[in-house]
Amino acid sequence: MEVAGLPYHSLYDPQREARKIYAGEPIEKADVILHFGWGLGYSGDVLRERLKPSARVLIFEPDEHLFELFSDRPDSHNVLQDRRFKFVVGSQSCQFFNEWGLDACQETDEFLWLTWPAAYQIHGNLADKLRKNFNIRLRDRAANLLTYFNNGRLYFDNVLANLQYQNDPDAGHLSGQFKNVPVNERILSGRRACEEICRTHAEGRAAPAH
DSSP: OEETTEEOSOSSOHHHHHHHHHTTSOGGGOSEEEEEOOTTOTTHHHHHHHOOTTOEEEEEEOOHHHHHHHHHSGGGHHHHTOTTEEEEETTHHHHHHHHOSSTTOOTTOOEEEEEOHHHHHHHHHHHHHHHHHHHHHHHHHHHHHHHHHHHHHHHHHHHHHHHHHHTSGGGHHHHSSSTTOOHHHHHHHHHHHHHHHHHHHHHTOOOOOO
16 A cells, blocks of 8 residues: 555565554553554554553544545454554544643653655654654753652751751740640641741741741
């Protein structure tokens, strides 16, 4: 089969071709696979043989006519009925990462990007754009996780500091509030103070005096 004058799949054994293309890819370890180019889907069963039961596969096929031809093939139902697969077809491919921010993905998920060679020859600019946008999403996700971790560490550092301070029997002379106050009430007060510190720190404002 040819698309835009280029052979999209092997004329002799397209599944063997797919196995050869995927041979060095860590498909068994991937939690989320993003696959650019699908054609007639000869790679579908090859992927299914190696996928985790919990894996998710996003297929980007920019050519709607090709996807229709794939859907009409008698053996396409193996993939179309497999809940692990999701297809993004035609113009939807261009805008996909404007709307999808790695929803439902876990912090520990392993991502794998795969590209069908013939699809890249035909739609290389789109493939590069999608991969760039995907990398931006990953970068933003990592930055958000780092911020969350740092804020969490700040919170617990302040909790510990307040507990050490408020468990000091002489701490009351500084504020007149904690002498003779039960320990559990002192802890609650310290927690509220820490939450205020963390909240104002995240907003870039100075914490109010207590």
